[in-house]
Amino acid sequence: MYAEIIHDFVLLFAVIDPIGSLPIFLTVTRRFSPERKAQTALKAVLYSAAIITLFLVAGQIILHAIGIHLGAFQIAGGAVLFLFGIQMIFHPEQEEQEASHQEPGHDVAVFPLAVPSLASPGALTAIIILTDNRIHTIKDQAFTAFLMCLVMVLTYLIFRSAPHIYKILGENGSAVLVRVMGLIVTALAVEICIEGLAALEWVPLPPDQ
Template sequence: MIEIVPVLIYFFAVIDPIGTIPVFVACTQRHSAAERRKIALMAFLTSTSILLFFIIAGEFILTVMKIPLPAFQISGGIVLFLFALTMIFGEGKPGKEIRMMKSPREIAVFPIAVPSIASPGAMLAAVLLTENKVYTLWEQAQTAMVMVGVLFLTLLLMIMANVIIRVIGEAGASIISRVMGLILASLATANTLAGIKVYFAI
């Protein structure tokens, strides 16, 4: 049995459902309500498929490439930490990802699904939290269910985005994103230290 709360917090930090709202609103402001729902659903299905792929095949790919998981855990922790710093000190998730927008036909996949929802941090978390030597198949399934739960919450928030953004405002979304960045930085540090401990114990 996994510890659900830490896993939930980890995925909530790296997926950042709140930070996705301003991105979604900005990218879909010219679309009708029905089109926005379709874009939200497509983004949800795309990001879920990508992250489930990393849960299923991520560790296998590392094994084939002969990359030890502790090394990946250390590098992943460093990348997550740097990602967290951009959330805390940078311009924030909405600003940099809105600028990535190309055309309305692409927005469900890019930038909403990737990199806003299925971020590099989320992909790393999907691999690290389902390590075969540490977690049983049932525990990995539980982790996948928690992740899908966070993704489903993201879908609901995207569907309700216009109402939410009026309530908390872009400033509120930015504050929440920075708080989650601080939590993610702590998780990334713990992850790096755990990887170093395992690496030198081998």
């Protein structure tokens, strides 16, 4: 039992990936005040937790109802993440400008922090698998939700440490880190797409009409 709990926690921590999301947080909040950074961190965690919880409760039902396979969902999310990674590599200044001068109605806590960074296609797919209605009881699913909330608390604490990390890195170090992590984000996006394609290989094609 304990081995399964540890496995699920490590899996959720890996797919939500607060460490990997930290450079994105540093980028989009680089010109924010400390108070605004704290608010953005809290909102990003709450938004992503709400999205993941929605997929925990009804993810299988929603995707099945509209006829979307998990593989296709992964590919779409991977494509969005890939485009954001490209922007981190080639136009980090543009990302900073957008973060400092947001358009009305745009909140960086929603995009790109909550989606597709924290509530990533991998995280949403993992939570659906870990709470598969055909395998897991309601009690098991509730405990998985608790583990997810624990990961989100750790994510908030990591985001709150971002200003201290930025002070250590400095202006130039932060710029280098953003570009390096942009490359890692694009590689992760490609991996997500590959996994989605592999999953779709096993989907039988509909018969010819």
